[in-house]
Amino acid sequence: xxxxxxxxxxxxxxxxxxxxxxxxxxxxxxxxxxxxxxxxxxxxxxxxxxxxxxxxxxxxxxxxxxxxxxxxxxxxxxxxxxxxxxxxxxxxxxxxxxxxxxxxxxxxxxxxxxxxxxxxxxxxxxxxxxxxxxxxxxxxxxxxxxxxxxxxxxxxxxxxxxxxxxxxxxxxxxxxxx
Amino acid sequence: xxxxxxxxxxxxxxxxxxxxxxxxxxxxxxxxxxxxxxxxxxxxxxxxxxxxxxxxxxxxxxxxxxxxxxxxxxxxxxxxxxxxxxxxxxxxxxxxxxxxxxxxxxxxxxxxxxxxxxxxxxxxxxxxxxxxxxxxxxxxxxxxxxxxxxxxxxxxxxxxxxxxxxxxxxxxxxxxxxxxxxxxxxxxxxxxxxxxxxxxxxxxxxxxxxxxxxxxxxxxxxxxxxxxxxxxxxxxxxxxxxxxxxxxxxxxxxxxxxxxxxxxxxxxxxxxxxxxxxxxxxxxxxxxxxxxxxxxxxxxxxxxxxxxxxxxxxxxxxxxxxxxxxxxxxxxxxxxxxxxxxxxxxxxxxxxxxxxxxxxxxxxxxxxxxxxxxxxxxxxxxxxxxxxxxxxxxxxxxxxxxxxxxxxxxxxxxxxxxxxxxxxxxxxxxxxxxxxxxxxxxxxxxxxxxxxxxxxxxxxxxxxxxxxxxxxxxxxxxxxxxxxxxxxxxxxxxxxxxxxxxxxxxx
Numbered sequence: 175x176x177x178x179x180x181x182x183x184x185x186x187x188x189x190x191x192x193x194x195x196x197x198x199x200x201x202x203x204x205x206x207x208x209x210x211x212x213x214x215x216x217x218x219x220x221x222x223x224x225x226x227x228x229x230x231x232x233x234x235x236x237x238x239x240x241x242x243x244x245x246x247x248x249x250x251x252x253x254x255x256x257x258x259x260x261x262x263x264x265x266x267x268x269x270x271x272x273x274x275x276x277x278x279x280x281x282x283x284x285x286x287x288x289x290x291x292x293x294x295x296x297x298x299x300x301x302x303x304x305x306x307x308x309x310x311x312x313x314x315x316x317x318x319x320x321x322x323x324x325x326x327x328x329x330x331x332x333x334x335x336x337x338x339x340x341x342x343x344x345x346x347x348x349x350x351x352x
Numbered sequence: 353x354x355x356x357x358x359x360x361x362x363x364x365x366x367x368x369x370x371x372x373x374x375x376x377x378x379x380x381x382x383x384x385x386x387x388x389x390x391x392x393x394x395x396x397x398x399x400x401x402x403x404x405x406x407x408x409x410x411x412x413x414x415x416x417x418x419x420x421x422x423x424x425x426x427x428x429x430x431x432x433x434x435x436x437x438x439x440x441x442x443x444x445x446x447x448x449x450x451x452x453x454x455x456x457x458x459x460x461x462x463x464x465x466x467x468x469x470x471x472x473x474x475x476x477x478x479x480x481x482x483x484x485x486x487x488x489x490x491x492x493x494x495x496x497x498x499x500x501x502x503x504x505x506x507x508x509x510x511x512x513x514x515x516x517x518x519x520x521x522x523x524x525x526x527x528x529x530x531x532x533x534x535x536x537x538x539x540x541x542x543x544x545x546x547x548x549x550x551x552x553x554x555x556x557x558x559x560x561x562x563x564x565x566x567x568x569x570x571x572x573x574x575x576x577x578x579x580x581x582x583x584x585x586x587x588x589x590x591x592x593x594x595x596x597x598x599x600x601x602x603x604x605x606x607x608x609x610x611x612x613x614x615x616x617x618x619x620x621x622x623x624x625x626x627x628x629x630x631x632x633x634x635x636x637x638x639x640x641x642x643x644x645x646x647x648x649x650x651x652x653x654x655x656x657x658x659x660x661x662x663x664x665x666x667x668x669x670x671x672x673x674x675x676x677x678x679x680x681x682x683x684x685x686x687x688x689x690x691x692x693x694x695x696x697x698x699x700x701x702x703x704x705x706x707x708x709x710x711x712x713x714x715x716x717x718x719x720x721x722x723x724x725x726x727x728x729x730x731x732x733x734x735x736x737x738x739x740x741x742x743x744x745x746x747x748x749x750x751x752x753x754x755x756x757x758x759x760x761x762x763x764x765x766x767x768x769x770x771x772x773x774x775x776x777x778x779x780x781x782x783x784x785x786x787x788x789x790x791x792x793x794x795x796x797x798x799x800x801x802x803x804x805x806x807x808x809x810x811x812x813x814x815x816x817x818x819x820x821x822x823x824x825x826x827x828x829x830x831x832x833x834x835x836x837x838x839x840x841x842x843x844x845x846x847x848x849x850x851x852x853x854x855x856x857x858x859x
Contacts, residue, residue, distance in 0.1 A: 188778070189778050191777065191778060195780075210542075213540070213541065213543070213544065214542070215539040217537055217539075223803045224536070226534040226537050229526065229792070229796050233530060234523070236523030236526065240516045240517075240520035240523060241520040244516040264770065264773065267769075268770065270569050270572045270741075271565075271569065271766040271769060273745070274748070274749065274762070274769075275763060277746075279759070281753070294742060298739070301738045301739065303739060311739075312742070315743065319747065319750070329750055329754035330757060331750070
């Protein structure tokens with residue numbers, strides 16, 4: 175069993191950015207393992223499988239063991255170009271996570287209907303769909319979503335703070351259906 | 353007979369009829385759009401189904417699950433882009449047929465094979481789940497623990513070439529369900545004194561992040577893609593008879609679909625691989641496979657459509673989901689206090705019959721809809737992918753926010769969305785996380801319960817079913833190690849050229 179063959183056993187196909195992810199995941203495992211004694215409790219007179227700390231220890235153990243192997247196989251496999259380009263791609267997704275959270279924050283203020291229309295139309299502009307037709311499509315889509323989910327399926331989305339300024343009859347309609 | 357009629361009565365309601373229609377047609381449309389898929393749609397709709405009757409909610413979700421693969425075959429055949437991941441094999445023979453000017457024939461064969469696979473799976477579900485339910489009363493805590501453990505082992509080992517990644521992500525899933533206030537001794541676990549972590553991670557929030565938000569982020573960040581394709585002319589019924597010519601392949605493929613669907617963590621890909629290999633080996637024209645072989649198309653479509661019904665067998669009979677979609681459906685059962693398992697067959701058999709019939713009707717609606725609306729579907733496929741990202745992001749909000757109106761839930765989902773995007777980009781599996789959360793919870797409860805009656809570890813396997821399950825676990829691991837060693841001895845492993853993610857965007 176020569177060195178080349180032993181190394182060959184651990185080769186795997188991977189994609190650029192894999193090593194960064196493997197390192198970060200392994201670091202998370204080590205962080206969790208280090209904090210386990212403080213973050214879990216062992217009860218006296220309780221059998222091992224019923225201990226509150228048993229499953230956190232098992233899961234972190236599994237994670238650490240496999241992530242170490244995953245990291246090692248990554249280190250042994252051929253290097254791939256484009257690692258930081260890939261990390262940039264991941265980071266670019268944060269912009270849309272922020273868009274999503276802004277949407278979450280404005281719904282209780284402006285109400286579901288207005289927030290959704292605002293969200294779909296501005297995001298449509300951001301994505302480059304700037305023609306009147308595309309903007310109309312985004313607005314209509316926003317209205318359809320609100321009518322379908324809030325008016326028809328009655329999902330729990332609270333009314334907006336600005337509904338307080340509406341006349342009573344319209345306010346109760348808006349609170350119930352839009 | 354009385355139970356059967358009672359089941360029919362459950363279905364004869366306007367809301368169930370609407371659910372059948374929405375689930376089946378919606379599933380086809382969702383499946384036909386590359387980049388959406390059943391998991392995304394089910395994750396988004398899951399919270400909305402909680403306020404519905406269980407039969408209505410489950411009919412919608414089952415409809416989407418079962419019919420998305422029908423729709424996924426359309427772009428696979430017409431533009432060489434699978435609508436759902438499991439339609440990838442359909443491109444091998446479907447697209448070459450389109451290039452030869454046989455698009456209508458390919459679609460016709462794919463639809464008929466899908467229908468056959470779907471119905472075959474449901475028939476097997478009807479016969480096998482009551483049989484499993486007969487054995488199910490012998491499943492105590494330790495047997496359910498071992499069955500869940502076997503499921504975990506299979507989920508990890510089924511990701512061949514990615515076993516280490518699947519293992520660490522399954523461990524991560526188990527870890528996620530332990531976070532928060534532990535329900536027996538009421539001690540905090542891994543909360544880091546953060547109040548928002550005290551209630552732990554909700555499965556639905558994690559699922560929405562990993563499947564729906566991650567897909568939205570992916571589509572929004574990537575370059576826009578708009579496939580163009582020609583409409584299909586002529587009747588789609590004209591080539592259905594070809595299924596009869598290849599009935600042996602269709603039946604064996606359906607059989608593989610049922611078998612692989614029942615085994616946790618295995619599912620469509622293995623079923624397709626096995627049925628495709630079988631069809632090629634037994635064909636008179638093996639050279640046509642990959643170049644537009646109708647047999648290859650039948651093998652792949654019949655196998656993957658037989659899986660959804662089969663995946664319901666362990667869920668209904670034992671309450672153990674085998675993959676992410678049935679894991680999501682399990683939460684619908686629990687929300688309505690309908691507990692899958694032997695009691696379901698004893699106390700609510702009419703409900704079970706109603707589910708079977710709903711699945712059969714769904715398949716009929718889908719095939720009728722597709723025969724008349726395939727050209728409409730070709731227009732749906734042409735939605736720009738970034739606009740699709742906007743659609744998924746908007747719909748994901750309803751899914752997460754309507755659960756508890758919690759900003760924290762939304763932030764957690766967004767976090768898992770970014771994490772899911774990274775996993776998708778690296779082609780690492782997401783399913784082990786979801787199954788780790790679901791099966792991890794089952795294992796924790798059942799192990800704790802079973803150890804109150806067990807004095808030594810050997811007592812744990814002193815009952816026949818427990819012993820069989822334990823042997824299965826050891827055997828599965830041993831066989832995997834054996835195959836790895838065999839591969840190693842047979843010479844250097846051939847791995848593909850390392851792939852730069854940006855080279856591969858068009859795949």
